[in-house]
Amino acid sequence: MSRFETRPAPSVLLVGDARMAFPVARALDKAGAQVFAGVSVSSNYLEWSRHLAGSFRHPPLEPGTDEALPVILDWLDQRGGVTAIQPVSEAGSRLMSRHRSAFQARGRLIMPEAVTVAACMDKTGLFRLCERLGVALAPFRRVTGLAEARAAARALGFPVIVKPSVVDAELFGRKALIVPDEPRLAALMPAWPEIHPELIVQRYVTGPRHSVIFTADRGRLLGAVEIRAARTHEHDGTGYTTYGVTVAPTPRVREGVERLVRALDYSSTGCAQFVVDPRSGDLTFMEINPRVSLARIAEHAGLPHSVWGLELALGRRIAGWTDPWSARTDVRYVWTKGDLNLMMKRFADGAVGPVEAARKLARIGLDAATCVHAIFDPLDPAPAIGVYANRWIKRYRDHAEYDPAWARTRFPEAFEAAAPLRDAA
Structure with a gap:
């Protein structure tokens, strides 16, 4: 039965090629909305999904470029607009933020207010907010040059992690650099990356990433689910989650999310990330992605945040859960292709031998047979x-x-x- 009683049914355009688009398209389609998507060569074949009412091609949404913008706007104008527009990737979120007024003129936006998005994308500013709110945060320094970065690392004490602050672009081919000592810093970062006006150097906390997928309305948490990333597509734990499991909320993570959501007056869907050391209990805030993320596992844990996001964009009041943290635990998620790509790369590099590779393949196969998948759906193959x-x-x-x-x-x-x-x- 359709969740939306309006006629015609609401229509939604998804902007971005991330895997997150698949569960969003499925949830909105099953709720009775019409779902459309712009796709590029990075789309993971989203255009083949049975949950789409239509799609069109555009140039890739590369960081900092607007090549896709006129194609997307032209499609919206030719169609006569849509009810709502939702970013489903980091690049999509940044594109819509840069041209918010153009998108707002063509539909409601399923994303937080402009001031909230700007605050989340300014990682240095967000870290300062964490300090004021008492949210768990490892010591950090903002740096704008190579000498400054090396001095910051020495002052903080190795190991450190170096990551972008304001620009959505890789850092020497990685999302972040984990640096154990000064010689390794010189090897990993021989020069300053010109695309980045500033970077963050932070004391490195060992442990898995904990992502909190949430929906909020004007600073009030409606529902949240905490996901521990047991594996990622990079061997050092950075990168995208390839295996994750929903867990009971970590007290200091829960406290941090609630404080940040309230302080930001957050409305819409989002993803807050922390690193938690399971041995020492040490933890640190990482970032908030002001968009949908890890939607497949969140939806299976009972959080209807794709539908809630659309309803909030339409101006509807959502009651939310009595206990916002009552999502199902021990729901497991896998991105099999990411696991396979990493295993094959490590094997080709000689970092993994034949016996260990066979053992990893068996583990990947077992997980593929028993977990919720990032893309694969037997009803939408x-x-x-x-x-x-x-x-x-x-x-x-x-x-x-x-x-x-x-x-x-x-x-x-x-x-x-x-x-x-x-x-x-």
Whole structure:
């Protein structure tokens, strides 16, 4: 049954190619909304999802570029607009923030207010806010040059982590640099990365990343779920989560999220991240992503934040949960392709031998059979087929006359096998 009683049904455009788009599209479609998406060569074959009412192609949403903007706006204008527009990636969020007025003129925005987004994207400023609020935070320094970075690392004491502050771009090919000592700092960061006007050097806290997926309304927490990342797509624990599990809220994490949400007067969906050392109990705040994140596992844990995000954008009041932290625990999530890519890279580099590689493959296979998946859905198998068959079909998706329906003729057995499941749904 549709959750939305209005006619016509609300329509939503998803902006961004991240894996987070899949569960958002599914949840909104099942709630009765029409879901559309702009896609590029980085889309993970989102355009093949049965939960989309339509899609169009645009240039990649690379950090700091606006090449996709006129294509997206033209699609909105040609269609006559949509009810709401939602970023589902970091690049999508930044694009919409840079051109907020243009998007607002064409639909409601499923994202926090402009001042909240700006505060979350300014990591130095957010760290200062954590200090004022008493949110757990490892000592840090803001630096704007190489000599300053090296001096900050020495002052804080190794190991440290070096990460971007205001620009959404990689740092020497990584999201962040974990630096054990001064010689390693010189090797990892031989020069100042010109794309970054400033960086953050922070004392490194050992432990897994804990992500809190939440929805809030004007500073009031509606619902939240804490997810511990047991594995990521980088061997040092940085990068994107490839295996995670929902856990009971860590007291100081819970306290920190509630203080930040209240102080920011946060409305919409978001993701707050901490690092928690399971042995010492030491922890530190990392960041808040002012957008949907890890939606697949959050939805399976009972948090309907994709639908809540749309309802908040439409101006509706959401009662939320009596206990905002009552999501289901021990729900497990896996991004199998990320696990496989890391294992193969480590094996090729000689860091993992044949015996250990076989053991890791067995673990990856078991997790793939028993966990919630980032992309794969037996009721919507086409995108996962595209991802794993990409090396053979990429030439088609890059072709000017590429037709997504081609997959149904190229892989008829997979679609036939999934037909009973789709019909039952």
